[in-house]
Amino acid sequence: MKKFQIGCLVLFFLCGGLGTAWGAADVYNWAFNIDGTVTSAPSEYSTSGLPSAITGGFVTNDPNDPNEDDLGTFSWTTEKEGNHYILAFFDYEIDETTNTYYNEFGAVSNASPGTGQSWEIDEPDYWPLSQGNIYDNFKNNKLDMQNAIPYTSSQPGDGGTPGDDVSFALGWNFKLGSDYDSDYDKAMVTFQITDTVPTSGFYLSQSDYDSGTTIYFTSSLLFEQAPPGPAPIPEPATMLLVGSGLLGLAGLGRKRMKKQG
Numbered sequence: 001m002k003k004f005q006i007g008c009l010v011l012f013f014l015c016g017g018l019g020t021a022w023g024a025a026d027v028y029n030w031a032f033n034i035d036g037t038v039t040s041a042p043s044e045y046s047t048s049g050l051p052s053a054i055t056g057g058f059v060t061n062d063p064n065d066p067n068e069d070d071l072g073t074f075s076w077t078t079e080k081e082g083n084h085y086i087l088a089f090f091d092y093e094i095d096e097t098t099n100t101y102y103n104e105f106g107a108v109s110n111a112s113p114g115t116g117q118s119w120e121i122d123e124p125d126y127w128p129l130s131q132g133n134i135y136d137n138f139k140n141n142k143l144d145m146q147n148a149i150p151y152t153s154s155q156p157g158d159g160g161t162p163g164d165d166v167s168f169a170l171g172w173n174f175k176l177g178s179d180y181d182s183d184y185d186k187a188m189v190t191f192q193i194t195d196t197v198p199t200s201g202f203y204l205s206q207s208d209y210d211s212g213t214t215i216y217f218t219s220s221l222l223f224e225q226a227p228p229g230p231a232p233i234p235e236p237a238t239m240l241l242v243g244s245g246l247l248g249l250a251g252l253g254r255k256r257m258k259k260q261g
């Protein structure tokens with residue numbers, strides 16, 4: 001837990017800075033909540049163990065290089081009718097080389113999330129010292145759509161610098177099936193963590209004061225219409241009925257022709 005990490009950082013500096021520097025944007029913890037099933041990172045700073053239903057994943061060019069960013073794209077697709085929800089939670093640490101994680105802040109841009117979308121930025125609450133409630137809200141599918149770590153001097157971090165420990169989450173609630181919209185029978189949700197500023201749309205961000213590094217969290221929900229299937233093959237009884245009807249019409253036509261002759 002992060003309480004233990006503080007001790008490790010102190011030991012790091014007391015030992016003269018021995019060891020490897022922290023990465024630019026390392027994922028400390030992550031979790032997905034898919035229709036009530038929560039899957040979280042198997043260990044701290046782990047990029048493995050994603051749910052089997054999730055495609056894509058973390059993109060780290062060199063896992064042995066701490067200066068690489070643990071960013072990535074994650075997608076989930078369902079064709080099951082009914083109500084669904086999926087949420088993604090990420091706790092990143094930025095630029096731990098020169099400071100701790102208490103000098104970061106979160107921001108909301110273009111605050112107009114799509115229908116059924118929820119979000120939250122707060123301290124992670126899965127460790128004893130945190131005051132945030134984001135992880136509990138994430139597990140209960142109740143993100144409060146608030147930013148508790150804004151850029152403000154009223155929340156001093158380490159060394160009197162405004163900020164705190166940042167984590168963020170995005171989620172979707174939707175319904176799929178013929179009773180909702182017969183045109184759509186497939187849905188795909190995508191989450192993306194990137195270091196490139198989104199050109200448009202709603203997104204969350206996490207920034208570090210000292211390094212000026214910022215990462216961005218976006219998500220989308222797309223509905224698809226299944227391709228039309230083959231024309232149904234008539235049952236034998238139906239074919240017999242149609243054939244009998246055609247023969248009857250042919251016989252009636254012959255009778256009319258004899259009378260006219």
